[in-house]
Amino acid sequence: MAWGGAFACLKAGCAQAPSAIEKVLSLEAKGLSGKISRFGTLVGMTKYLARHIVRFALLMLAVGLVVFALVSVSPIDPVQANVGQAAYVNMSEAKRAQLASYWGGDVPFWERFANWAGALLHGDMGTSLRFNAPVSEVIAHRAANSLALMGIAWLISGVLGFALGVVAGARRGGAVDRVVRGYCFLLASTPTFWLGLLILMIFAVQLGWFPIGFSVPIGVSAADVTLADAAHHLVLPALTLSVTGVANIALHTREKVVDVLESDYVRFARARGESDLSVVLHHCLRNVALPAVTLQCAFISEIFGGSVLVEQVFSYPGLGQAAVTAGLGGDVALLAGIALVSAALVFGGNLLANILYGVLDPRMRVSEGRA
Numbered sequence: 001m002a003w004g005g006a007f008a009c010l011k012a013g014c015a016q017a018p019s020a021i022e023k024v025l026s027l028e029a030k031g032l033s034g035k036i037s038r039f040g041t042l043v044g045m046t047k048y049l050a051r052h053i054v055r056f057a058l059l060m061l062a063v064g065l066v067v068f069a070l071v072s073v074s075p076i077d078p079v080q081a082n083v084g085q086a087a088y089v090n091m092s093e094a095k096r097a098q099l100a101s102y103w104g105g106d107v108p109f110w111e112r113f114a115n116w117a118g119a120l121l122h123g124d125m126g127t128s129l130r131f132n133a134p135v136s137e138v139i140a141h142r143a144a145n146s147l148a149l150m151g152i153a154w155l156i157s158g159v160l161g162f163a164l165g166v167v168a169g170a171r172r173g174g175a176v177d178r179v180v181r182g183y184c185f186l187l188a189s190t191p192t193f194w195l196g197l198l199i200l201m202i203f204a205v206q207l208g209w210f211p212i213g214f215s216v217p218i219g220v221s222a223a224d225v226t227l228a229d230a231a232h233h234l235v236l237p238a239l240t241l242s243v244t245g246v247a248n249i250a251l252h253t254r255e256k257v258v259d260v261l262e263s264d265y266v267r268f269a270r271a272r273g274e275s276d277l278s279v280v281l282h283h284c285l286r287n288v289a290l291p292a293v294t295l296q297c298a299f300i301s302e303i304f305g306g307s308v309l310v311e312q313v314f315s316y317p318g319l320g321q322a323a324v325t326a327g328l329g330g331d332v333a334l335l336a337g338i339a340l341v342s343a344a345l346v347f348g349g350n351l352l353a354n355i356l357y358g359v360l361d362p363r364m365r366v367s368e369g370r371a
Helices: 002-011 017-072 078-083 085-089 093-102 109-121 135-170 175-188 192-206 227-244 246-261 264-271 276-313 319-329 332-360 362-370
Strands: none
Touching (some): 017 109, 109 332, 135 246, 135 276, 135 319, 192 227, 192 276, 227 246, 246 276, 264 276, 276 319, 276 332
């Protein structure tokens, strides 16, 4: 339509014909530039996804290889660990050799790894020796407990740590700042298992407010377990895991808030008469949110490691407890499966941090697109 009007004006000898054609060409150039920009964005996103998919595949391969290598050089005998010391002593050499062959103990390392990797590509993660069940079923059964525990602890520690860090940074040098820093330093130097034992002794043994362990009441069938029962058993493990994760995010956020409050644009805002609350809300939060999100997403690996100890202390049936059982029993298939799941969680957390970079800071989107 635009070109038709321009040509009609040109045939009629209109004086505005050159400007009309120039206007149409400008519109066409803008449309073409928009299409090229969208195409470039699509290509950039495709390269970004392809690069991370390749990294993820290499990570899974490396994790599986390391797990198999560590188990192969471990002094633990899978046969002895799974049948028990008394049964192993009274067992004949032929029976021991038969069990070792059944569990793949006499198969060379590279052959075992190749067989496991080939089966994994077809969706088969192997069979657990300790639980006598497919690894995928064991992980699926225990993943719900671990994900609920880690998810709640990750959220509470992130929100509480960020809030404490902002308050301490805004009140730098005051009583609140000293209390928050002392609290964080104390937690940072406290072992997770010791804190779990202390919380267990106080709230479960002495006060009797919460159960001593497990994820459901003892003697109750799975069909009769309510959400309130599961939440009641989850409180102490989640409290322990979240409290230990507050220190890092709080101290890091406090330092960032102090840096922002000493910046030139905050001094200018104060010179214009803005209050301390307005400065924190309008200038601090957005600038400290990016490093806080980065640290909290990277904290997924630490919170998974902490869940192993917490699940052991509270006898909470999750992936951490299963990993300890698999390690002590030489259950390489289950140990490798749990290692892959944990590595995927850590990789997902780092990828989420990269995505949130672009949401919180447009400069990250520009640099990522150029890369």
